[in-house]
Every structure is written in C-alpha cells, then in structure tokens.
C-alpha cells in the first residue's frame with residue numbers, strides 16, 4: 001500500500017513562506033491499497049487538495065468509493081469535509097468510521113459543523129454523494145474493501161482520538177495522531193496496535209519543553225513518539241501534526257532531536273521521517 005500526506009499540521013492551518021516545505025494544511029493522509037482501494041484518514045484542510053487530485057478519476061464521474069477514518073472531530077480533522085469536491089458529486093459513496101457511542105451520535109457531531117451558523121451546507125444530506133457514518137467499536141476490526149482496520153482510543157486532552165492500524169498482505173500502517181499519553185505511556189492495547197508496524201505515523205506536535213507548558217492540550221512530544229516506537233518495535237516512525245507556530249526549520253530541528261533521542265534510547269534501527277505535504281510512502 002501507499003500512504004500520501006495531504007496535511008501534516010496540527011490544530012489550525014498555517015500557510016505561509018515559513019511553512020512551505022512541510023506544508024500548512026491540517027491532518028489528512030490517504031492510503032491506496034495494493035488493490036487500488038482508497039482509504040482517507042482524517043479530514044483536515046489537506047482533504048481539499050486530495051479532492052482536487054481525485055476529480056480526473058472515477059470520483060469525477062460519480063463512480064468513486066472510499067473509506068474515511070476519523071480519529072476525532074476537532075476542527076483540524078473535519079474542516080476539509082465541506083471543501084472536498086467528490087462529496088458534491090452524486091453517485092460517489094463514502095463510508096466514514098469514527099469514535100462515538102453510536103453511529104447516529106457521530107453523524108450528529110458532523111452535522112453540527114454544517115449548522116447554518118457555521119456553514120451554508122446545512123446538512124450532510126445536501127452533499128450529493130452518499131456518506132454513511134458508522135461508529136467504530138475499539139478493537140473490533142472493520143473491513144474496507146480488501147483490508148482490515150482496527151481502531152483503539154488514545155487520550156487526547158479532554159477527549160479521545162482513535163489510532164488506526166491498517167494491514168494488507170503482511171504490511172502494516174498505523175496512524176496515531178493527537179495523543180496525550182498518561183505517565184505510563186501507551187496502554188497495553190494501544191501498544192499491541194502499534195506492535196511491529198512497518199510504519200507508525202505518530203503525533204509529534206511539540207518539543208518536550210513546549211509540551212511541559214501545554215500539557216492539558218493532549219499532544220505528544222517527539223520523545224513520546226520515539227518511546228512509543230521503541231516500545232512497540234516499529235520499523236519506521238513518521239513524525240506528524242506539528243504545532244502551527246513551528247516553521248520549517250523548527251520542524252527540521254524537531255526531526256534532528258527525535259533522531260538523536262531514538263539513537264540514545266536504543267532505537268537506532270528505526271527509520272525516521274518527518275511527514276511533509278505531497279510526499280508519498282511505499283509501505
């Protein structure tokens with residue numbers, strides 16, 4: 001499978017000359033399975049650019065199908081939905097999986113952002129495409145075409161965010177953004193979700209110094225990401241969800257510090273990449 005980054009920024013879009021290299025769009029990653037199926041993870045503003053790229057394909061003719069995995073419903077993970085061109089084309093079909101007590105509750109949360117005070121779209125029913133919303137039961141696999149996906153919640157400030165593991169033909173990709181672990185680090189269930197992953201994409205919002213003054217926001221430092229990667233024995237750690245105030249050179253420094261921390265803690269065999277908009281990874 002192939003993963004592509006459409007938005008790697010946390011919290012709020014941060015476009016401008018200082019963020020051009022890594023990109024200023026908020027969280028959105030696409031995964032193409034070996035069978036050609038499309039899985040979209042999170043709907044930050046990067047989703048708009050993914051949508052444009054899909055218009056020359058079956059999605060432009062109303063014949064597209066995709067699975068959407070939603071980690072949680074904070075703005076930087078949902079604001080791209082109303083600007084995702086394929087949802088306005090009748091015939092396209094999307095199944096959206098997220099974390100809530102019920103599918104109807106999750107649908108209500110997404111409807112909330114379409115309230116006329118916030119958006120002219122008014123309701124998900126006005127989108128043209130069919131969008132089916134389903135609640136994920138933690139630990140229970142969901143099927144997206146030919147692949148199995150498992151979701152597990154991580155603490156994220158006052159809420160939780162789902163981490164997802166996608167497996168296909170013995171290869172594994174784990175998406176774990178927006179994570180603020182307790183003192184003990186990942187739970188055993190979450191560590192099992194990360195275990196041995198070919199690629200672990202992990203929240204790397206802060207330096208440890210900045211995290212210490214913003215603990216209640218529920219984000220990881222590069223140290224949290226590195227320790228999770230080492231504990232789970234992953235092969236490749238991908239840094240993601242950088243603070244909106246970090247320039248490209250700040251992210252370079254974050255990556256260098258993460259590399260040094262991995263090496264000092266026994267993780268020198270772990271490959272490290274700082275996710276950048278437009279880049280693609282073969283998994």
Ligand SMILES: [Zn+2]
Nearest residue numbers: 010011076178
């Ligand atoms: Zn976020």
